[in-house]
Each structure stands twice: as structure tokens, then as C-alpha cells.
Amino acid sequence: MQPTSNQPKSVFRRAQEGVNVREELVRLDVLLEQLKVEYESLFLGISQHPPDTLHNEVKRQMRLLGKAPSKSSQMNYTFRTLQSRYHSYNNYWARTNRERDAGTYYRDVFKANLRERQLREDAEAMSAKGQVKKGFEVLYQSYCSALEKQTGAKQDVDFDRFQKALMQRAKQFREQHGKQKLTFKVVVKEGKVSVQARAKKATRAEPIAQAAAERGEERRSPVRRGVASVAS
Numbered sequence: 001m002q003p004t005s006n007q008p009k010s011v012f013r014r015a016q017e018g019v020n021v022r023e024e025l026v027r028l029d030v031l032l033e034q035l036k037v038e039y040e041s042l043f044l045g046i047s048q049h050p051p052d053t054l055h056n057e058v059k060r061q062m063r064l065l066g067k068a069p070s071k072s073s074q075m076n077y078t079f080r081t082l083q084s085r086y087h088s089y090n091n092y093w094a095r096t097n098r099e100r101d102a103g104t105y106y107r108d109v110f111k112a113n114l115r116e117r118q119l120r121e122d123a124e125a126m127s128a129k130g131q132v133k134k135g136f137e138v139l140y141q142s143y144c145s146a147l148e149k150q151t152g153a154k155q156d157v158d159f160d161r162f163q164k165a166l167m168q169r170a171k172q173f174r175e176q177h178g179k180q181k182l183t184f185k186v187v188v189k190e191g192k193v194s195v196q197a198r199a200k201k202a203t204r205a206e207p208i209a210q211a212a213a214e215r216g217e218e219r220r221s222p223v224r225r226g227v228a229s230v231a232s
Contacts, residue, residue: 021068021075028061028082032089039093043100050097062086073158074144092117135184136163139195142186146193169197 035058038051065071065079099105140159147155166184173182180199187196 072156077159
């Protein structure tokens, strides 16, 4: 039977017709969140049957994207992030299913595990390592967006090379300035996009008026800066 315009096409059919990687990445993200909701409903007793059909669809979608040619560095980064999220979810689902089969699973334990996992994730995000990692990701997105605005086209920027270059600059800065704090900012000036490093002197008690004045000067500056920064 040929699919009509109102019928969703299968993964196999879409692969035959050619893969729009950007659309398929969005579709995988949506499917993965739907699958997460279905498993939570199962473990909370709302649903009586595991979401096997949807789970298989997610697996097929990941295989399709894994074999898709001509993915840009940004698309590869997004795909790796979705893969990591899926494996994290899947490990949790498999462990919970084993506990249910063994009769050692309780809904209150599940809720406690969710709270504990959220606390661990929040703690990692608040740690220095988590803040630096998040800073690089935000800075990368800001840099790519600025390039796209200036050139009118999406640019293929490799995230790993972008991060390594900034880490090397941070290392050189520390060798020259010791423990003085360094921040990176995306700057657009005269149509050119760059990532600039800036030393930031820490003071024990900076006057509020001085801080407000500095913020006001920054707002009046003709240079547009990205909102992300990474401290060494």
C-alpha cells in the first residue's frame, strides 16, 4: 500500500527517498521524549504494557541517522548528544525492569531514585567541571549563530576542534597570568566573528555603583557580544 499524504512514512521509506538529517534529528528528539514519558507511565502503574513498538522505532531512527551521509560537525554533535541521552535512559529502564521482574521494585523507590538522580545531575551541573562544559557548549552555539547571521549560511564548525583551541588558549593564559580568571566571549565587530579572551580581575568587595557603571558601558558598546562565557 502506498502511503497517502496523511500517513507518516516509515523509516525504511524515508531512507529510500533520501535523508534530511536535520529533520530526522528533530524527529529522534521528539520520539525519545515520548518514549521517556511512556516508560515513566509504565513504572508508575499508569500503563500496563511496555512501549516496545515506540522503543523499536527509536532504535530504527538511530540506525538511520548513524548511516546517514554528509552530516555536518554540528549535526554529528547533536546526534552524539541524543545517543548519549538514549543510552542513559535505556540503562535506567533496563535496570528498573530487572527489579520489577525480581519483585524488588517499588513505586516509592522509583520516585526516590528519580529525585536522587536529579540531585546528582544538579550537583554535576553546579560543579566547576559541569559549568565549564556547559559554558563551552553555549559558547559554541553562540559562535555558530553569529557566523550564520554574518554569512547568511550555516557554517560547519567542528565542536571538538573549537573546544581544544579555546582550552589551549586558556592554558597559555594561565602560564602567563597564573590564577587570574579568564573569560571567553563571542564578539562581532565590523562584520567579523571571533572569540575573544578577556582577563577578569576578582575583587573582594567591588562597589555596586562601579559594577552598574561597567554594565552600562558594556551596553553602550558598539560591539555585540555573545551571552556565553567560559572561565579557565
